Amino acid sequence: MSKNVIGAVVVCVLLGSLSLVVWALNNNKVVIGYNKGYVPDQPVNFPHDTHAGKYKIDCKYCHTGTEVSRHASVPSGNVCMNCHGPALVQNDSPEIQKVRDAFNNGRAIAWQKVNLLPDYVKFNHAPHIKAGKDCTVCHGPVAEMKKVVQHESLSMGFCVNCHRQPENNAPTNCSTCHY
Ligand code: HEC
Ligand code: HEC
Ligand code: HEC
Ligand code: HEC
Ligand code: HEC
Structure with a gap:
């Protein structure tokens, strides 16, 4: 292999790793401090x-x-439902609707x-x-x-x-x- 080809491969690998590091930092895959x-x-x-x-x-x-x-x-959903059950606090709120849907389907909210x-x-x-x-x-x-x-x-x-x-x-x- 010529020196030029090896050089090009090295540059590609370096650029590749650099962009991986930048991606990881931006996406919180690596936490600094x-x-x-x-x-x-x-x-x-x-x-x-x-x-x-x-x-x-x-x-x-x-x-x-x-x-x-x-x-x-x-807390699990039943604690929320003490106040956000049918006809209780803020039934019309879409955020409350998510809580009630999860509860009615036996799903836990993934906090x-x-x-x-x-x-x-x-x-x-x-x-x-x-x-x-x-x-x-x-x-x-x-x-x-x-x-x-x-x-x-x-x-x-x-x-x-x-x-x-x-x-x-x-x-x-x-x-x-x-x-
Ligand atoms: C604001 C002060 C304060 C901070 C901050 C604090 N602690 Fe404590 N820690 C105490 C006190 C007071 C006790 C109880 C001592 C006693 O009365 O037995 C205690 C007890 C403990 C115990 C039980 C010790 C034993 O064997 O009885 C552990 C384990 C512990 N702390 C770990 C930690 C860790 C880990 C952190 C940091 C994430 C931390 N503490 C932050 C004040 C603090
Ligand atoms: C009151 C609680 C507490 C006591 C006492 C304590 N540590 Fe820690 N230690 C922590 C916590 C919380 C972390 C994780 C956060 C961090 O890395 O600073 C930690 C992290 C570490 C780490 C990893 C550091 C790193 O950067 O990865 C080492 C090594 C360590 N402790 C050693 C010790 C030694 C040796 C002692 C006794 C001289 C000790 N610790 C006493 C709470 C404690
Ligand atoms: C001495 C420091 C300290 C005090 C005081 C303290 N917390 Fe925490 N709390 C922590 C730490 C450290 C964690 C992360 C624990 C872990 O990762 O295992 C935590 C985690 C939590 C969590 C996440 C669930 C869990 O248990 O891991 C909740 C909820 C919480 N604390 C609520 C409270 C409430 C409510 C109070 C007062 C009644 C309180 N904490 C007092 C240090 C404290
Ligand atoms: C003790 C009663 C009580 C409990 C328990 C309770 N809430 Fe609430 N919640 C309220 C009240 C009161 C409001 C505010 C209503 C207002 O000001 O219009 C509210 C408002 C909200 C809102 C804001 C809705 C909006 O669109 O503004 C959300 C989301 C919510 N609650 C979720 C929860 C969840 C999730 C739980 C369980 C972890 C829970 N609540 C437990 C009484 C409660
Ligand atoms: C009506 C129920 C409710 C009450 C009251 C409430 N919390 Fe929470 N708390 C939650 C829920 C649900 C979460 C998870 C969602 C989030 O992080 O916002 C949470 C999350 C937390 C966390 C972060 C847990 C983690 O993952 O580290 C802390 C810390 C905490 N609460 C402290 C408190 C303290 C302190 C109070 C009183 C001043 C309080 N909470 C009152 C429902 C409640």
Whole structure:
């Protein structure tokens, strides 16, 4: 093979990989740094500002797991139907119609995760809520948000800085948060 052909192949491969990298970055296939500020599109435009802000529905009415488990949990359709069932709140809204259609067909709504730690990190809501930490410390002013945003970096530094404060009396050895 002539040097020219080899050169052309090398250039093509380089350009190909470069465009792949650009594509991956633009399409969130590769995440650089942390996801602070992340706002995924949700299958239903669920407004926290209306529910938790204007109508002051308690966070724990929908996120029942926070006091007892790792997972705060996102409510299933029957919780929504307590208020959005037939002849109840805003029957004519197309967003509410999606919620009712899913419920009537036994389908779960595929909510997209906003805050997500790597699998190798142990995290549990319960001890934090028991220690009196408010949801806003880690999630920001959700009651004012139209769409939930990842409010903090959720980096190791974010966790450890708070654990280190003497008044928190929280452990900082590696096995606290890692398997
Ligand atoms: C000390 C920080 C902290 C506090 C306080 C906190 N959260 Fe979280 N929350 C997180 C982290 C970190 C995740 C991601 C967990 C994961 O990926 O496993 C999360 C995830 C969630 C989720 C997604 C579902 C799940 O459980 O993974 C919901 C809903 C949630 N939190 C609601 C709440 C509510 C409501 C409160 C207050 C009652 C609260 N959180 C308090 C850190 C916190
Ligand atoms: C305790 C009652 C209650 C529960 C439970 C409830 N909602 Fe609502 N929802 C309301 C009220 C009240 C409104 C606002 C109505 C208004 O201001 O016109 C509303 C508004 C909405 C809207 C905005 C509709 C629009 O077009 O503006 C959506 C979407 C919605 N709810 C989805 C849900 C989902 C999904 C769930 C379950 C996860 C849920 N709701 C649970 C009471 C509730
Ligand atoms: C009427 C039910 C309802 C109430 C009340 C409610 N939430 Fe939610 N929450 C949801 C639903 C449904 C989702 C999933 C869709 C989304 O992310 O917007 C969610 C998502 C979240 C998430 C993102 C979960 C993730 O994937 O990381 C956080 C954090 C959260 N809620 C915190 C709160 C806090 C804090 C309050 C009180 C100020 C609250 N929520 C009140 C229904 C509710
Ligand atoms: C705002 C302060 C604060 C932040 C931020 C925080 N924590 Fe905590 N954490 C605490 C407190 C307080 C406790 C409870 C200590 C006690 O009373 O046992 C705790 C307890 C824990 C425990 C249980 C420890 C045990 O074995 O009892 C784990 C695991 C944990 N945190 C992981 C994390 C992770 C992972 C993050 C970051 C995503 C995080 N924490 C962020 C304050 C915080
Ligand atoms: C309070 C919770 C907490 C404690 C204690 C903790 N970590 Fe972490 N660690 C995290 C979280 C959350 C992440 C994921 C976010 C990140 O990469 O910063 C992480 C990530 C890591 C990573 C991966 C970093 C990367 O960039 O991929 C390593 C390695 C690590 N921790 C080692 C340690 C060691 C060693 C200790 C003990 C000296 C320790 N951690 C103590 C919460 C903790």
